[in-house]
Amino acid sequence: MRRICRNQTNSRYGVPFKGGYQVQAPWQVALSLAATVGVFFGVIANGYLAERFGHKRVLLVSYVLIAAFITITFLAPSVEVLFVGEVLCGLPWGVFSTMAPAYVCCTLLLVANTGVRGVPCCASRVCWLGVETNLDT
Numbered sequence: 001m002r003r004i005c006r007n008q009t010n011s012r013y014g015v016p017f018k019g020g021y022q023v024q025a026p027w028q029v030a031l032s033l034a035a036t037v038g039v040f041f042g043v044i045a046n047g048y049l050a051e052r053f054g055h056k057r058v059l060l061v062s063y064v065l066i067a068a069f070i071t072i073t074f075l076a077p078s079v080e081v082l083f084v085g086e087v088l089c090g091l092p093w094g095v096f097s098t099m100a101p102a103y104v105c106c107t108l109l110l111v112a113n114t115g116v117r118g119v120p121c122c123a124s125r126v127c128w129l130g131v132e133t134n135l136d137t
Contacts, residue, residue, distance in 0.1 A: 031083060035090040055102070062096060066093070
């Protein structure tokens with residue numbers, strides 16, 4: 001399956017190379033780092049946006065934005081549009097990676113007993129640790 005996807009990506013966004021297609025090296029690096037750049041700016045923006053508009057509104061807007069930005073990457077006609085779509089996808093991911101653990105902990109302060117507050121907070125943080133370090137690859 002991975003080979004089929006790689007061939008489709010190379011033929012769509014690459015240039016002819018040794019009887020096949022290859023995405024150029026600068027674009028490979030740019031595409032690898034595009035989401036990380038977006039996450040960086042999403043994390044920075046999250047603090048200001050959450051203070052100004054509240055946790056729930058920021059999360060709901062981020063859900064809508066990620067759906068729109070995924071559509072951009074899915075339908076990207078060129079490598080440039082793919083790059084922009086991945087940077088834009090990183091913005092809500094940055095919000096999710098910082099907002100979710102904070103939101104869980106704030107909600108637990110209101111509803112949970114003192115003895116059980118730490119377990120869900122730590123569990124949510126461990127889940128994001130697995131996502132951020134790409135343990136599944």
